[in-house]
Amino acid sequence: MRSFEYARPQTEAEAVALLNDHDSETTVLAGGTDLMNLLRRDLVGPKRVVDIKQVESMRGIRPIDDGVLIGALATLEDVASNPLTADYRSLLDVVDGTRAIQIQANGTIGGDLCHLPNCWYFRNGYGLLGYDNGESLVQAGDNRYHAILGNAGPAKFVSASRFAPAMIAWGARVRVIGPEPDAEEYLPLEYFYITPRLSSQGVTVLKPGQMISHLWLPSAGRKRSATYEVLQMEGLDWPLASASVSVEMDGDIVRDASIVLGHVAPTPWLSREAAKQAVGRPLNERSASEIGDLAVATATPLSNNAYKVQLARTAVKRALLKAVDKLEGGL
Amino acid sequence: MRDRKDQNESGSGFSRRDFLKGSSAAAAATAMATSATESPAQQSQSQGNVASAEARDVTLSINGQQHTLSLEPRVTLLDALRNDLNLTGAKDVCDTTTCGACTVLIDGKATYACARFAVECEGAEIQTVESLRNGSEVDEVIEGFVEHDAMQCGFCTPGFVMATRAFLNENPNASLEDIQKGLGGNICRCGTYHGITQCALQIAQKGGACSWLNERLVGDLVAKTA
Known part of the structure; x- marks a missing residue:
């Protein structure tokens, strides 16, 4: 690990200022579960690490006009235990699937949303796109955990965030601060993620010197939600595929729906076609299955990951049934 | 991995582990010389809430006792425990925040010691298996x-x-x-x-x-x- 300065700001303004020194060759440290690994492998080499854990305004969860404001520093445990987030079941499902008290106690929402891909080519130094000598290592190599959707371009990794699909399905907005001292913007979370076409690009719209400070969720109202993660192991693991849904029911009939897949594409994958198909229908084994089919209809699996199409299809189906308490049995 | 070996020598503590690795003093000297030539600008900066990349005194409260060590910001809590304090209960296994062998309690919360820098833990109560x-x-x-x-x-x-x-x-x-x-x-x-x-x-x-x-x-x- 290369050496770096260590900064510990107390306020958002101070954090932004510290991030913008050194030509923004800086990085944000919160729970450390991702950054430490990036630093250890020299995948990032900042001149300064800005530890934001003391920034009080970015902690905790509080009510705000017509919704809930979650601080970027809120931990998974905070989300699971706060009564304000109790109605957002799809978020609680994600915490439940993260089977490690160490991650639940220390991992933050902001850190999850900014988590870099777990693609093994990226983690071993071949860049986000996994290219070597102008050739895609992913395309020709072991791509069993890679994208099955949105993978026509050079980016074939899958988005790592576990919470983003659930939050996008809820219509969340992310508050981004910096790089100017007072700059702030609220961005729909679905527009926060990008699919890079060049190795110099990142996975989000964040510019150097910017960071996430909060996440806004609209009031849960009568909406119901669920996340279904397909996990290979019983312990701490990344999902092979996941689906998060938010639905508004009118009796037995779906009035409005949002369906977002995770870990299947370089970004969280919003399936508007599948959601449209759900509206006006009851949710049962058959309809949920058809909606699942539609969600993966455009999938283009790589050489080793066709199995993920079925996993994603099933995740959508089971998330829908779970949201209306019709999911029976275990796995 | 060479970096981590360099790190091992960052602290002030003298222990059995340091003694056994007598030959590593040369490696440490090289590392210091390298960082001095690579980042002259960083040396001068240590104001307000910023600590320079150089080693400085870090006070950790571990198992109810205060320990002051001279550590660079990049030294993980795990390395400080094992290499500077000879508290080798927390194990260095995966080094990728996955396996849990380095679990300690920080303010009562189970935490991977490899996912924390020692400097982050100033002011917190750290409990290791030795307690x-x-x-x-x-x-x-x-x-x-x-x-x-x-x-x-x-x-x-x-x-x-x-x-x-x-x-x-x-x-x-x-x-x-x-x-x-x-x-x-x-x-x-x-x-x-x-x-x-x-x-x-x-x-x-x-x-x-x-x-x-x-x-x-x-x-x-x-x-x-x-």
Whole structure:
């Protein structure tokens, strides 16, 4: 690990200022579960690490006009235990699937949303796109955990965030601060993620010197939600595929729906076609299955990951049934 | 990995481990020379909330005792514990925040010591597995591990014990399913999960009461074992 300065700001303004020194060759440290690994492998080499854990305004969860404001520093445990987030079941499902008290106690929402891909080519130094000598290592190599959707371009990794699909399905907005001292913007979370076409690009719209400070969720109202993660192991693991849904029911009939897949594409994958198909229908084994089919209809699996199409299809189906308490049995 | 070897020499503590690695002094000197030539600008900066990349005094509260070490910001808590304080209970295994062998409690929360820099932990109360023993008396989680034959090679055991302790502190009446989910952040390659979960379940069924050892941090123990 290369050496770096260590900064510990107390306020958002101070954090932004510290991030913008050194030509923004800086990085944000919160729970450390991702950054430490990036630093250890020299995948990032900042001149300064800005530890934001003391920034009080970015902690905790509080009510705000017509919704809930979650601080970027809120931990998974905070989300699971706060009564304000109790109605957002799809978020609680994600915490439940993260089977490690160490991650639940220390991992933050902001850190999850900014988590870099777990693609093994990226983690071993071949860049986000996994290219070597102008050739895609992913395309020709072991791509069993890679994208099955949105993978026509050079980016074939899958988005790592576990919470983003659930939050996008809820219509969340992310508050981004910096790089100017007072700059702030609220961005729909679905527009926060990008699919890079060049190795110099990142996975989000964040510019150097910017960071996430909060996440806004609209009031849960009568909406119901669920996340279904397909996990290979019983312990701490990344999902092979996941689906998060938010639905508004009118009796037995779906009035409005949002369906977002995770870990299947370089970004969280919003399936508007599948959601449209759900509206006006009851949710049962058959309809949920058809909606699942539609969600993966455009999938283009790589050489080793066709199995993920079925996993994603099933995740959508089971998330829908779970949201209306019709999911029976275990796995 | 060479970087980590360099790091090992960053602290001020003198220990058996340092002694055994007598040849590494040269490596440390090289590392210091390199950083001095690479980042002259960083040396001068140490104002307000910014600490320079150079080693400085860091005071850690571990098992109830204060320790002041000279550490660079890049030294992880795990390396500081093992290499500077000779508290080798927390194990360095995966080094990718995955396996749980380095689990310690920071302000009561189970934490991967490899996912924290030592400088981050100033002002926090750190509890390592060494605090669960006082003379011949040990915490009931350790007793439970022995009773349920919850180890084979034993390398994951200290981390598992700390994770179990933290989990039971917060979930005194946990069910078997709760335990399996809660302890998912620790990996045992020998596959002793059954014994570990049975140990945790038995303590939970007794009400998960914190043992006296866990409640009070055993400070003088560190002095004895260091």
